[in-house]
Amino acid sequence: MLGALSLLLSGFPRALTWTGALLALLWGVVESRREAAKTPIEIELDGATVKVDDGIVTDFRVLWRGPLSFARWRDAERRAHRLAWWPDTLDAASRRELRLALPAQTPARRRRSVAP
Structure with missing residues (x-):
């Protein structure tokens, strides 16, 4: 979420920031699901x-x-x-x-x- 927020607060053009923010949020969701699906190591x-x-x-x-x-x-x-x-x-x-x-x-x- 912080990556998306930092893109929105940056000086990039609005079309680029919103696209990048959505991609950053999507990437965060994918990574968090992948990490949650890992089995614990004993x-x-x-x-x-x-x-x-x-x-x-x-x-x-x-x-x-x-x-x-x-x-x-x-x-x-x-x-x-x-x-x-x-x-x-x-x-x-x-x-x-x-x-x-x-x-x-x-x-x-x-x-x-x-x-x-």
């Missing part, structure tokens, strides 16, 4: 074994950027998959549970990465 962390939707995955990693969480893994066919959790989709208790359930991360390099 991740099971059991020690060293990680399962996503009952399939064992390899190279499972979770990266943290402040309150944001990003998961990356490869399935049995070696295809890469990614997930991102925003603070409104993964609350503080779930983030803590995810951190505690993850296997230990690899330590930092021993050598200095900068000159002395």
Whole structure:
């Protein structure tokens, strides 16, 4: 809706803004229905074994950027998959549970990465 509103408030000619606003609204409806139709992904962390939707995955990693969480893994066919959790989709208790359930991360390099 904000895309349509920003087009209506822009300085473009009226015929172009109304067409663009209608297309932006239509695109928003299509995308929201597509996202609502997706099935939830189930991740099971059991020690060293990680399962996503009952399939064992390899190279499972979770990266943290402040309150944001990003998961990356490869399935049995070696295809890469990614997930991102925003603070409104993964609350503080779930983030803590995810951190505690993850296997230990690899330590930092021993050598200095900068000159002395």
